Amino acid sequence: xxxxxxxxxxxxxxxxxxxxxxxxxxxxxxxxxxxxxxxxxxxxxxxxxxxxxxxxxxxxxxxxxxxxxxxxxxxxxxxxxxxxxxxxxxxxxxxxxxxxxxxxxxxxxxxxxxxxxxxxxxxxxxxxxxxxxxxxxxxxxxxxxxxxxxxxxxxxxxxxxxxxxxxxxxxxxxxxxxxxxxxxxxxxxxxxxxxxxxxxxxxxxxxxxxxxxxxxxxxxxxxxxxxxxxxxxxxxxxxxxxxxxxxxxxxxxxxxxxxxxxxxxxxxxxxxxxxxxxxxxxxxxxxxxxxxxxxxxxxxxxxxxxxxxxxxxxxxx
Amino acid sequence: xxxxxxxxxxxxxxxxxxxxxxxxxxxxxxxxxxxxxxxxxxxxxxxxxxxxxxxxxxxxxxxxxxxxxxxxxxxxxxxxxxxxxxxxxxxxxxxxxxxxxxxxxxxxxxxxxxxxxxxxxxxxxxxxxxxxxxxxxxxxxxxxxxxxxxxxxxxxxxxxxxxxxxxxxxxxxxxxxxxxxxxxxxxxxxxxxxxxxxxxxxxxxxxxxxxxxxxxxxxxxxxxxxxxxxxxxxxxxxxxxxxxxxxxxxxxxxxxxxxxxxxxxxxxxxxxxxxxxxxxxxxxxxxxxxxxxxxxxxxxxxxxxxxxxxxxxxxxxxxxxxxxxxxxxxxxx
Numbered sequence: 001x002x003x004x005x006x007x008x009x010x011x012x013x014x015x016x017x018x019x020x021x022x023x024x025x026x027x028x029x030x031x032x033x034x035x036x037x038x039x040x041x042x043x044x045x046x047x048x049x050x051x052x053x054x055x056x057x058x059x060x061x062x063x064x065x066x067x068x069x070x071x072x073x074x075x076x077x078x079x080x081x082x083x084x085x086x087x088x089x090x091x092x093x094x095x096x097x098x099x100x101x102x103x104x105x106x107x108x109x110x111x112x113x114x115x116x117x118x119x120x121x122x123x124x125x126x127x128x129x130x131x132x133x134x135x136x137x138x139x140x141x142x143x144x145x146x147x148x149x150x151x152x153x154x155x156x157x158x159x160x161x162x163x164x165x166x167x168x169x170x171x172x173x174x175x176x177x178x179x180x181x182x183x184x185x186x187x188x189x190x191x192x193x194x195x196x197x198x199x200x201x202x203x204x205x206x207x208x209x210x211x212x213x214x215x216x217x218x219x220x221x222x223x224x225x226x227x228x229x230x231x232x233x234x235x236x237x238x239x240x241x242x243x244x245x246x247x248x249x250x251x252x253x254x255x256x257x258x259x260x261x262x263x264x265x266x267x268x269x270x271x272x273x274x275x276x277x278x279x280x281x282x283x284x285x286x287x288x289x290x291x292x293x294x295x296x297x298x299x300x301x302x303x304x305x306x307x308x309x310x311x312x313x314x315x316x317x
Numbered sequence: 318x319x320x321x322x323x324x325x326x327x328x329x330x331x332x333x334x335x336x337x338x339x340x341x342x343x344x345x346x347x348x349x350x351x352x353x354x355x356x357x358x359x360x361x362x363x364x365x366x367x368x369x370x371x372x373x374x375x376x377x378x379x380x381x382x383x384x385x386x387x388x389x390x391x392x393x394x395x396x397x398x399x400x401x402x403x404x405x406x407x408x409x410x411x412x413x414x415x416x417x418x419x420x421x422x423x424x425x426x427x428x429x430x431x432x433x434x435x436x437x438x439x440x441x442x443x444x445x446x447x448x449x450x451x452x453x454x455x456x457x458x459x460x461x462x463x464x465x466x467x468x469x470x471x472x473x474x475x476x477x478x479x480x481x482x483x484x485x486x487x488x489x490x491x492x493x494x495x496x497x498x499x500x501x502x503x504x505x506x507x508x509x510x511x512x513x514x515x516x517x518x519x520x521x522x523x524x525x526x527x528x529x530x531x532x533x534x535x536x537x538x539x540x541x542x543x544x545x546x547x548x549x550x551x552x553x554x555x556x557x558x559x560x561x562x563x564x565x566x567x568x569x570x571x572x573x574x575x576x577x578x579x580x581x582x583x584x585x586x587x588x589x590x591x592x593x594x595x596x597x598x599x600x601x602x603x604x605x606x607x608x609x610x611x612x613x614x615x616x617x618x619x620x621x622x623x624x625x626x627x628x629x630x631x632x633x634x635x636x637x638x639x640x641x642x643x644x645x646x647x648x649x650x
Contacts, residue, residue, distance in 0.1 A: 104493035227625065227626045236501075236509075236626070236627040236629065237626060238353070239509050240382065255435045261436065277380070
């Protein structure tokens with residue numbers, strides 16, 4: 001059995017490598033392929049983001065997603081849903097679906113009442129991970145996923161396509177995205193940046209998330225990188241260190257509306273001599289990033305996100 | 318004659334202690350301004366403040382470290398004065414700004430704004446201020462029944478804070494993805510505080526400190542108990558109301574700038590009391606000094622411990638301050 005799995009893995013890896021255009025993409029494909037396996041008897045075995053092997057004896061028909069962005073990617077993989085957690089930001093198709101509680105407080109009874117055969121849940125999120133045993137007791141398949149970079153998203157996308165029997169969609173959409181992104185990021189520039197969250201009142205720095213993964217692909221270095229800030233957190237960072245390192249760009253993210261945050265922050269920064277002395281501020285490289293591409297997961301809009309950053313980096317090339 | 322000499326020496330002793338506290342404060346402030354991410358020697362620090370008007374050193378020392386340290390001192394002073402005042406007017410060692418709804422009111426407003434109206438995040442300081450003041454007034458009104466007894470006020474504070482705490486928990490439960498902003502307010506900190514923050518807090522500190530020193534005799538009388546104070550001609554109800562309003566404004570101004578730093582308002586007054594006794598004529602000025610030292614010192618540690626990543630100052634205060642307080646408590650007879 002292990003040999004068969006290994007052979008299948010190698011076959012998939014070879015096929016994926018064959019479709020790629022350059023060496024770096026090929027390396028990345030190998031990584032992607034290693035998480036998805038097909039075994040005999042038409043069963044599909046996938047490895048989720050928590051490294052759990054999940055076996056599908058048939059295509060799941062009643063699927064519930066407990067995270068809005070995953071629902072979006074699941075639809076893009078040709079899947080369908082019967083329920084979703086309630087959230088302000090849901091894919092259009094999911095608006096009318098039965099709601100099964102909030103992301104942090106899923107309603108078990110509402111979920112079980114829909115008799116799902118697959119739960120898509122968020123990994124590294126205790127409020128959802130603690131529900132695993134309940135679903136296992138009810139013979140409901142669970143896959144935990146999460147991704148903070150394009151390649152991680154591709155792994156999940158490939159897995160979703162495979163579960164839905166739509167490998168062709170992945171080949172068509174996924175591979176072309178990868179090609180475009182390799183083209184966009186071909187020209188690297190050396191620059192430093194700070195990724196700031198929401199306010200000029202404190203220096204709340206972020207790293208290891210979607211935005212920094214994209215910017216780093218253009219040759220950027222986050223000035224906070226060596227201080228291990230994980231994707232889920234923001235850390236208070238020394239303002240004087242920011243002044244000392246004087247990053248080329250400052251990228252700002254917000255949970256609220258971009259226009260209102262921008263208007264207010266600009267007022268705050270103009271009146272604050274410390275911020276005002278930074279080169280990025282003086283030379284107009286204090287950039288506000290739209291949250292639909294950089295705070296929420298861009299999924300199949302990754303190319304758009306890369307193009308957005310490309311235009312900004314263009315100004316220093 | 319001998320008795321008078323003893324009293325005089327006791328007074329001198331306390332004046333000496335106050336002077337020592339203020340010298341320590343000046344030293345802490347100088348150390349606070351001298352240490353940070355960028356290593357600058359003490360001479361360059363003074364040059365940057367007094368003789369330079371541009372350049373990296375000036376920018377970091379004058380526009381970042383100096384205002385941050387001054388804000389830290391003022392936040393410490395305001396919270397400590399608020400706490401020591403409340404402990405005095407309520408004759409209760411557990412009284413603190415949190416007790417009269419400052420923490421819950423400010424925290425709730427900060428959460429409401431950060432979670433439900435994130436576009437207006439810049440209103441958090443003013444929202445927190447209004448939340449703190451209105452909650453403390455609500456608690457005062459609920460406790461009012463032919464005057465306000467200290468115990469009724471304390472119990473009303475506990476009940477209202479629990480009620481508002483439920484509101485915060487509801488918001489945290491329903492919007493888990495947006496709690497980070499509110500949580501950082503709850504922990505409290507001085508990251509990124511500069512001159513605009515200094516401008517918004519110093520008037521409260523100045524007025525508060527002056528009033529405290531001027532009204533110290535009144536609060537001394539309250540220490541004797543309501544009946545004795547009334548017997549001595551003090552309008553207990555009115556004085557208590559004035560002090561509570563005054564403590565609310567002091568704490569609210571600090572909380573709106575630095576978030577919830579619960580420890581200062583409760584423990585600093587006790588530490589000071591253990592050092593200098595309970596006579597408010599000496600306790601007030603000493604509290605000003607100890608409050609400022611505590612926050613400036615702890616913020617220095619919070620800044621340099623994992624430099625350039627900063628820890629919230631509240632964590633440092635609890636980790637260092639609580640054992641120090643327990644040590645004083647055991648050593649003191």
